[in-house]
Amino acid sequence: MGRKKGAPKIVPEQDKRICASICVCQLIAVLSCVSIVYLSVAVYMPAHRTLESGYDTKPAVCQTRELHWASTLGDWSSCGEWCLSKSSPPYPQIHVVVRRNGTTIRLENCTRPANVACPPADEESLRKYNCNQDGECETITGVFSCRRGHCANLSEIYSCLTVADGNFIDADRDNLKLNGFFECQKSRCRQIKKTPFPCDRYCPRITTFGINVLLFHGDIVLTAECSKGYTVIEDLENTDPATQKPTEEHLMWTPEKGVLLAACLKAEKSAAHVNNVHNITALDCINGTVVPEEKLPAHYMNFTYLWSLFEESQLNKVDPELPPPQNDLVIYNTSRLLINLDGCVNTLRDECRDFVKNNGKDGTNHTGQSRFPCFYHKGDPLYSLARFDIERTRIELILFSTIPVVLAIVSCTSLIICTKIVKVGDDAKMRIKCRGCCGGNEPPTNNKDVESSQLQQEDKHEDSADPTDDE
Known part of the structure; x- marks a missing residue:
């Protein structure tokens, strides 16, 4: 049978502060030990390899x-x-090619600076034609890259020089045979066997009128007409401002030498001065060269011609005052x-x-x-x-070593202290042994008093549950 209504509980209600403290300490101890095991693979071992790597x-x-x-x-x-x-x-x-830093250059009195961008062509963005569906490829025209009847029109982003020398295929009927590269004219496609074939991106034209500077940075060409160019020499070895050498500048280029070409990491123009005149600063410049002005086409040229002109100019004798060729800076090829x-x-x-x-x-x-x-x-x-950051690795190693270890030590120590000061009385209730501690300021009870009080409560309960007459 169940416990009688109103009868005292066999296990009395415990002090919530003591139970919560023990549970929190156990949780922190477990999580700290688990994190130490995980961090040994994720942090400790990689940090040790980094500190001992020798880079x-x-x-x-x-x-x-x-x-x-x-x-x-x-x-x-x-x-x-x-x-x-x-x-x-x-x-x-x-x-990759590993090399030392290139030259920082500064160009003075530059007019009409402009950035002309020719970003890489994204073939994933092309529209896909599903020639397996009726009527989908009845009018396709251009150079296509196909795979099992799914074709993308390369002519949208490239100008390709192709020689179609394969079999003719009707794209609307023999769609499953469309595998490879094809030159199509209103669904009549002929396979291109000789691959790869040359293709140029469709890019904006570069103005050649009234410019004498062409700087490559990424997929952008900066064009301008400048009066002078300087090489900027900075004391990068010394980071102490008190003993650092002042920045020096040496004349590198004048328009009489020809049109300046160089490949740089970054090129920026300053705020405009009087009559919209700018200064241009370019960082990490290499392969500096000059070409005669008459080699530039009149008014405009495309990126393909500019790249070929730049590569051809590298074969000539390089002016030692211009940004050095990349081969002179290479550490590992x-x-x-x-x-x-x-x-x-x-x-x-x-x-x-x-x-x-x-x-x-x-x-x-x-x-x-x-x-x-x-x-x-x-x-x-x-x-x-x-x-590769040695200082950050040290800081992370110290933090991820100190925090979980300290938490584990504190939580385990707290649990050990709890085993010494928390006692369970004969009434099955936990109490802190030391008087005045948090959650345990109740005085210890006498066992005989506890037993007598329990008997008195049971007698009162029976009297109230089964009343009798005194007749």
Whole structure:
């Protein structure tokens, strides 16, 4: 039978402050121990490898030379989304050129500065034609890239020089045979067997009238007409303002030498002065050269001609006062790029996708190559790192070591103290032994008093439940 109504509880209600304190200490102790186990793989071991790696803490410059997507992991990958498990293919493999910083230049009295952009063509954004549906490809015209009847019109973004020498295919009828590259004229398509074939992006025209400076930075060309160019020499080795040498400038170029061409990391114009005259500052400039003004086409030229002119000018004797050629600055001609020493991240925020997007431009189809600071090992050219910060690694190691260890020690010590000062009386109620402590200031009870009070309560309950007459 169940307990009688109004009968005292077998286990009395406990002090909530004591129970809550013990539960919180147990929870903190468990979480701290689990975090120490996890952090040993995620923080402690990588930090130890970083501190003992021997990489130079002073950054160099990396320039992407090749991006390859591997179907199998092999022995390396530039970036993986999760360090504790194997990433899924394809695996990005970025090869870079490691070199010293280029030259900072300053151009004076520049008029009509303009930035002309020619970004990389995005084939993923092209409209897809499904020739497997009736009437979808009745009027397609241009150069198409097809796979099992699904075709994209490359002519929307490229001007291609093709020689169609394959079989003729009716795109509206023999749609399943559309695999490869085809030149189509109103659904009559002929296969292009010789691949790859040259294609140029459709880009804005570059004005050549009244300019004598052309600076490449990324996929942008800055054009202007300037009066003088200076090389800026800064004391980058010394970071102490008190002993740092003042910045020096040396005359590098004048319009009499010809049209200045150079590839820079960044080029910016200053605020306009009188008569809309600007100064232009360009950072990390390399491959500086000059070409005769008569080599520029009248009024306009396209990007293809500009790139060929720039590459041809590199073969000539280089003026030592201009930004140096890249070969003179190279530390390692080829190196494998890793996002960090482990080649992976644990944030699960698609960092690898953004990393490859920003650092994986290899100059295909005359696009700008990615340039970014990187870190190298003076005795080993095999790997270069995009992220390497000794001071931050030390701070993270100290924080992630101190906080969980201190919490674990404090919580375990508190539990040990609880085993000494918290006692359970004969009435099954927990009390703190020391008088005046939090949650335990009730005096200890006498066992005999407890038993007599329980008997009195039971007698009163029986009298109230079963009354009798005194007749």
